[in-house]
Amino acid sequence: MDKIHAAILGASGYTGSELIRLLDRHPRFRLVHLAAHSHAGKQAGDVLPGLHDKLAALQLVHIDDPLPDDCQLVFAALPHGAAARTVARVLETGCRVIDLSADFRHQSPETYRQAYGTDHPYPHLLHTAIYGLTEWSRQRLPEARLVANPGCYPTSMLLPLIPLIRAGVLDEAPIIVDAKSGASGAGRSAKVELLFCELNESCRAYGLPRHRHSWEMEEWLAHFGGQPLRVRFVPHILPMNRGMLTTLHLSGRDASSWRDILQQNYANEPFVRLLPEGNLPSTASVAGSNRCDIGLSPLDNDECVVISCIDNLLKGAAGQAIQNANVMFGLDETCGLPDLPCWP
Ligand SMILES: NC(=O)c1ccc[n+]([C@@H]2O[C@H](COP(=O)([O-])OP(=O)(O)OC[C@H]3O[C@@H](n4cnc5c(N)ncnc54)[C@H](OP(=O)(O)O)[C@@H]3O)[C@@H](O)[C@H]2O)c1
Numbered sequence: 001m002d003k004i005h006a007a008i009l010g011a012s013g014y015t016g017s018e019l020i021r022l023l024d025r026h027p028r029f030r031l032v033h034l035a036a037h038s039h040a041g042k043q044a045g046d047v048l049p050g051l052h053d054k055l056a057a058l059q060l061v062h063i064d065d066p067l068p069d070d071c072q073l074v075f076a077a078l079p080h081g082a083a084a085r086t087v088a089r090v091l092e093t094g095c096r097v098i099d100l101s102a103d104f105r106h107q108s109p110e111t112y113r114q115a116y117g118t119d120h121p122y123p124h125l126l127h128t129a130i131y132g133l134t135e136w137s138r139q140r141l142p143e144a145r146l147v148a149n150p151g152c153y154p155t156s157m158l159l160p161l162i163p164l165i166r167a168g169v170l171d172e173a174p175i176i177v178d179a180k181s182g183a184s185g186a187g188r189s190a191k192v193e194l195l196f197c198e199l200n201e202s203c204r205a206y207g208l209p210r211h212r213h214s215w216e217m218e219e220w221l222a223h224f225g226g227q228p229l230r231v232r233f234v235p236h237i238l239p240m241n242r243g244m245l246t247t248l249h250l251s252g253r254d255a256s257s258w259r260d261i262l263q264q265n266y267a268n269e270p271f272v273r274l275l276p277e278g279n280l281p282s283t284a285s286v287a288g289s290n291r292c293d294i295g296l297s298p299l300d301n302d303e304c305v306v307i308s309c310i311d312n313l314l315k316g317a318a319g320q321a322i323q324n325a326n327v328m329f330g331l332d333e334t335c336g337l338p339d340l341p342c343w344p
Helices: 014-024 083-092 109-116 152-166 213-225 255-266 314-328
Strands: 004-009 029-036 073-076 096-099 129-131 146-148 175-182 231-238 244-251 272-274 292-298 303-310
Touching: 004 014, 014 029, 014 314, 073 083, 073 314, 083 096, 096 314, 109 213, 146 314, 152 175, 152 213, 152 231, 152 244, 152 255, 152 292, 152 303, 152 314, 213 231, 255 272, 255 292, 255 303, 303 314
Parallel strands: 004 029, 004 073, 073 096, 096 146, 129 146, 175 231, 272 292
Antiparallel strands: 175 244, 244 303, 292 303
């Protein structure tokens, strides 16, 4: 069977290298083009550790270099702000795009401006993008030319929250989202606050008073849940490589029934797992897998703590991007994706 030819723009970064790892083993995609920015011109093996010889010998071309004529799908794993121009150029070639950045995650230019403090350079493209939270978007993906892959924090909170909002059991009070991420969530570029001594043995909040993902959370909660709700989101960075744990402090009615609501929604989902009563998720149990694990603990009939865990680089980025690509091209949604963690 012919393989689908794919390119990674941003192959030298953390999500780009995770895409390489997954696509190299994928039975239906073939990597035909790897591009970078400051590392353009180098061999992949000089920039990324542990590649096998065939991958290591590939040259990283520049992000602005033309794509091969036979390229069918581009994964854009570039910083937000820089991605939009490249994505717009690629779309003109007729190639389909999955953008891992935030540049096409908002439907309205005004929301984008509020979240990112600048006008969107291609506002006419915003409405053409499908927001690729696979479990809730899969019907629209087969026709998509441009998929906006969700952010890792939004993925970790939207998956447990959407069914509860749709069931109408939550209060209108702001939703408190207390989330922790491993350091790979901040990308590979050098920053003082990501040095070993700044991170190790420490935990800190950042992005306050209103992290840009708050707008993404509110927009897609309203879209999928049908009810506008305010979000109070506080992200933290932890001294671990990968993983994300998100704790939702929720109030509403009949909290003892929320487990059933989640179970009904996700019983047949390959990558969303509701943990048995009394079990709570951990980042170690999902690291290296494309799973989102959800656990909940009702405090009383009106309050409940819901906790979700994902690997920020898998279900939070490269894994979900490939899940979306599988649906776009009519493949089995789980194709090439790990559902077990690399544990311990
Ligand atoms: N990390 C995560 O957990 C995560 C999760 C969800 C979404 N995302 C999003 O995915 C995107 C990639 O994230 P990442 O963590 O992989 O970032 P990263 O490790 O910093 O990698 C960024 C990539 O983009 C290239 N690049 C850097 N500056 C550029 C510029 N000005 N113009 C064009 N290309 C440039 C880099 O090339 P050189 O190395 O050659 O300079 C590198 O290949 C971001 O938009 C991020 O927000 C990340």
